[in-house]
Amino acid sequence: MTSFSAIAVILLLCVSAGVIGSILRKEIPRTVSIFVPVMLAVTASAGMIVFRLVQDMYLLSDENVWHAQAMLVAQFLSESSGTAPILSEGKEGYPWIVGALYSISGNAPLVPITLGTLMFVLLVPICGGITSLVARDLNMTDAGTAKAIRWACYFVAVCPAIVIWVPRMLRESISMFLIGLMILWFLAYLERRRPLLLLAVGAAAAVMMTIRAQVGLGIIAGLILSAIVVYSTRFRHVFSRLLLIGPIFLVIFAATWAYVDSTSSLSAENIALRNRALSDASSAFEGGDEAYAATGIVDIVLFNLPRAAFGPFPTELTAGGGSIIVAAVSNVFWLTCILGACLFLPGRRRSLASGVGRVEKTRVRAFTVLIVLALTLLAILSITAGNYGLVVRMRLMPLVALVPAAAIGFQVWRYRHRGDELFLAQTVDSKLIVPRAVSRASHRTRRA
Template sequence: MTVAVASVIGAGTWSVASLRAPDALNYDIAAQYLMRNGFSTSGLSSVAFFPGKQGYAYTLATLYTGFGPSFAVALVGNAVALGLLVPVIGDTVVRLSGRAAIGWTGPAIALWPSLHFWGAQPLREAIIWLCCAAVINCIVRLVRHTSALPFVVAVAALAVLSTFRQYMSVVLAMALVITLLVTARSVGNRARAVALLIVIGVPAALLLAQTAGIQQVLNTELAEVSLSEAEAGSATGASADLSSPTAMLATLPLAALAVLFGPPIWLASSPTYLFGAVDGLAWFVLLGLAIRGAWQLPAVRRSAAVAPTVAFLLTMAVLCMIAGNYGTIVRFRMELYVLLLPLVVCGLTRRPPAPAPAAQSEERHEGAVESSYEGLAHGRH
């Protein structure tokens, strides 16, 4: 369903010239150049190869090589990526709230217009959102049970994300570290989490440090946003003032309001801005549902809600610093939607009834087994 909806909306959006994202043409040109020149970038000068975004040009070139250089190929590829959001986010919802909530996942993705307006076009967004959803799913799994496989998958998704939107790879890596350390329920669990971070996370951090530091990541994104603003011809001045810590703190609240709820509907001077204004109004409802979803999670699973919450807040902080154009804000805001969606879906579901005696007994048994395991681990030390 999601793939079909995304394909139709993507084709419809792309058929109306005034609704097309300008940078989609840059990716198409870069991908066709790569396809014709054996994936060599020699002689290619394109904004599609800004550091931290070149991954989509290579992905598109690969699709063009296999299926032909057509925008239809890009539209269908992004539609498939949007379709994959359903099982990934659905699994996260099940791990947060149980199977009763999973029924809302498909509609929440398939019927959210902004997701398809931006995700179905030949842009990086759909794959970025899929990577974000995969990392959040892995963090939730790690909160419930520390193991190597989800950590490896998370690092792989972060590596892909670093070539699509670099600042999001940094933000989600920070969310991974913070969540694992905050939610560790015992010294033993905390020690295992730290060990995994050292064994797998340190090499990844060193690789990131070699390619780009955090400041360079933000500078790159600021340069890209400035280019987008020049193309759109309308900077709003809604981003936080980074000239000093005092100025940043003073302007951060207004920037946060602009990122979440902008643009104001009375400033909607084009169909795209009107679309963004309606999307901003919907965020009042989304935040309420997310808070309700986190509040009614079963106590034994509530710590897992730290993952999407921390990722949401960190991403918000970055967007407040870099998003000074409402067109950019509306597009980047969808990252926040994907990160918060598991809690939103949980908020759409009624609070689950009290577990039956058998289920309570099973939960107690599970807790006893975990306690015994932790006790044995302490005993060995």
């Protein structure tokens, strides 16, 4: 193989990304331009690649492992080795993808790095499409929808917490890409009810299970749970909703816990042991050297989950280390998205209350899907993450759901404070829903 083969594969990947991007662009209204954020994503990723080549052009830690495994797969595919490589279960998908590229281009790490970069660029229209679907589900105005889409696209394009992992031979870009596709297609199914979209979600989930099995399981559990939550809104009483959601949630939680425990040998004590050591971030794979004793599930929920969700805390910054610094910087953007998502609920209620009369039905199913998925992935993160070095990378997974939610939330908050209308009148079966008092008055007028 020659370097020409690697260049040809890179060009082919770029053309394929352009075609996929044009397809994903259809979910965004034509009046909303995302050309600038896409170009920003290309510029940021290219700059990070150049910086990587100038600073340290050699593969580091995990990258060496993936490169070695991919070469074994390439040898097997090119029939120079008759034995299939033995790879880690739940992670074997990535070496097979990279190995297939290596079998054509030769062992050129720039090829999988380019693949990850292109998937990062495609994340811009994906997040824009997700935001557009949520805005349509909420019946937002065209102006509010456009601003929310642009906010999401610009955030993804320039967010250092995301861009910093682009020029690396890691699973982060492809994982975020697959998660974004699953969310996009699932929300599109809720809108259009086309079974083909569910098949696409299942295919992406199957690939995800071979790349990051625990995250893939979290996505599947989150989609099932969010579908149940959306369906439960048909019941008027909260108690009826709890009777439906509660048992299913317990079943999903038990199944997820059993799978994680069977694949990672994690008990409650081991989870507490690993997460108590989060502040010792000298490695992205191991916890600290100091052992901590777990006191039970309450200790995990009250101590470990907040640390994995909101850390590092100010008292932990004294530990120093590169991972702590990266985690602290990334935490700013992570908490920004959490804040934006939280601003949706009070803003939504006050916006509806400020109108004339009372809107009798509101649709928040798409936004509910985003929140349920983010919480599910966050729960998986609190179980599987070893320290802040790994937490920073794993937070990228729920961030795909949080960015569109934050874009919607900030627009709701902005419009409410300006006193402008953000939501259009709700419709059911093509009939305008109007306040009951207005409806009865018009009925009396027609009778007269």
